[in-house]
Amino acid sequence: xxxxxxxxxxxxxxxxxxxxxxxxxxxxxxxxxxxxxxxxxxxxxxxxxxxxxxxxxxxxxxxxxxxxxxxxxxxxxxxxxxxxxxxxxxxxxxxxxxxxxxxxxxxxxxxxxxxxxxxxxxxxxxxxxxxxxxxxxxxxxxxxxxxxxxxxxxxxxxxxxxxx
Amino acid sequence: xxxxxxxxxxxxxxxxxxxxxxxxxxxxxxxxxxxxxxxxxxxxxxxxxxxxxxxxxxxxxxxxxxxxxxxxxxxxxxxxxxxxxxxxxxxxxxxxxxxxxxxxxxxxxxxxxxxxxxxxxxxxxxxxxxxxxxxxxxxxxxxxxxxxxxxxxxxxxxxxxxxx
DNA sequence: GGGGGTATGTTATAAAATAACAATAGGGGG
DNA sequence: CCCCCTATTGTTATTTTATAACATACCCCC
Numbered sequence: 001x002x003x004x005x006x007x008x009x010x011x012x013x014x015x016x017x018x019x020x021x022x023x024x025x026x027x028x029x030x031x032x033x034x035x036x037x038x039x040x041x042x043x044x045x046x047x048x049x050x051x052x053x054x055x056x057x058x059x060x061x062x063x064x065x066x067x068x069x070x071x072x073x074x075x076x077x078x079x080x081x082x083x084x085x086x087x088x089x090x091x092x093x094x095x096x097x098x099x100x101x102x103x104x105x106x107x108x109x110x111x112x113x114x115x116x117x118x119x120x121x122x123x124x125x126x127x128x129x130x131x132x133x134x135x136x137x138x139x140x141x142x143x144x145x146x147x148x149x150x151x152x153x154x155x156x157x158x159x160x161x162x163x164x
Numbered sequence: 165x166x167x168x169x170x171x172x173x174x175x176x177x178x179x180x181x182x183x184x185x186x187x188x189x190x191x192x193x194x195x196x197x198x199x200x201x202x203x204x205x206x207x208x209x210x211x212x213x214x215x216x217x218x219x220x221x222x223x224x225x226x227x228x229x230x231x232x233x234x235x236x237x238x239x240x241x242x243x244x245x246x247x248x249x250x251x252x253x254x255x256x257x258x259x260x261x262x263x264x265x266x267x268x269x270x271x272x273x274x275x276x277x278x279x280x281x282x283x284x285x286x287x288x289x290x291x292x293x294x295x296x297x298x299x300x301x302x303x304x305x306x307x308x309x310x311x312x313x314x315x316x317x318x319x320x321x322x323x324x325x326x327x328x
Numbered sequence: 329g330g331g332g333g334t335a336t337g338t339t340a341t342a343a344a345a346t347a348a349c350a351a352t353a354g355g356g357g358g
Numbered sequence: 359c360c361c362c363c364t365a366t367t368g369t370t371a372t373t374t375t376a377t378a379a380c381a382t383a384c385c386c387c388c
Binding site: 010011093094111113115116122124129132133136137140141142143144145146147148149150151152153154155156159 | 174175257258275277279280286288293296297300301304305306307308309310311312313314315316317318319320323
């Protein structure tokens with residue numbers, strides 16, 4: 001069923017398994033690195049994993065509140081800080097929003113494809129492009145640390161729709 | 165005096181001339197394209213051109229107010245919208261800030277080098293990297309429209325400073 | 329079972345952006 | 359010249375995103 005486009009969440013896939021794998025991976029990684037995936041942090045990650053859309057911090061906050069946890073912005077931002085700094089989630093700069101990491105298991109530089117129509121976000125490895133960006137920066141005398149690559153456009157499913 | 169690193173504003177350069185050229189270019193481009201570079205828009209562009217740092221909308225607002233123009237956020241945002249959509253300025257997504265365009269004369273895809281120490285922002289042409297990003301997106305079935313590439317790091321002058 | 333570090337809870341506020349509507353300015357056609 | 363149309367600027371209020379500062383609770387280790 002899943003199309004043969006690697007690393008692309010736009011295609012049909014077993015999302016339940018996708019979520020479960022990610023959560024298991026995160027738990028394992030935390031155990032290995034002696035990080036504490038507390039209930040709060042785990043819950044925020046689960047919420048991010050529910051879809052491949054990016055969520056604003058206040059969207060997550062609303063979800064937590066709907067679940068009865070009294071919650072305030074700093075709580076969400078702190079959980080997100082944890083998830084982002086340990087590679088379990090990413091911040092999308094163009095959207096001021098966050099998405100679960102699709103490949104937390106390997107250390108990678110991500111590149112994001114953001115569908116302007118359905119708002120899904122796919123993460124692809126930057127690979128050689130990242131090296132090329134570093135090389136270009138170096139040639140300009142700049143010591144690059146962290147590159148952000150975010151591409152807006154239309155995902156496979158939304159192309160041809162009259163831009164709904 | 166200016167080093168031989170092309171398209172790089174980090175090196176010493178005649179900034180007065182840099183500014184004047186950019187303003188002249190913008191005026192000419194507006195005349196050619198029948199766009200109105202009104203006093204307000206021109207002033208905002210001048211403010212952006214005063215340095216190669218990115219300015220937040222509210223920094224610009226404060227400048228305008230200091231000059232006696234009564235001004236409110238929408239005025240600044242509208243001027244910035246004009247400048248950005250016509251290629252005279254860019255928005256830096258990572259910084260929620262704006263910088264004058266260094267190469268408004270040619271239509272290009274920009275890449276930004278952001279110094280974490282002195283906060284100067286250099287704009288380099290994305291060139292082939294942009295095409296590579298498009299190609300990668302296409303291979304994943306994604307129809308790319310606008311790529312954002314922003315690299316944080318250290319500019320030539322700030323490397324070796326113990327990170328001040 | 330007390331102490332120190334980490335995490336969460338709470339209040340308040342800062343920073344960035346936009347909605348909605350009013351007033352005004354410029355520019356072509358009568 | 360004047361009127362109308364449109365683009366721009368002005369103003370008020372509000373929304374959205376993010377953080378500062380400090381209190382409380384939790385947990386592991388000794």
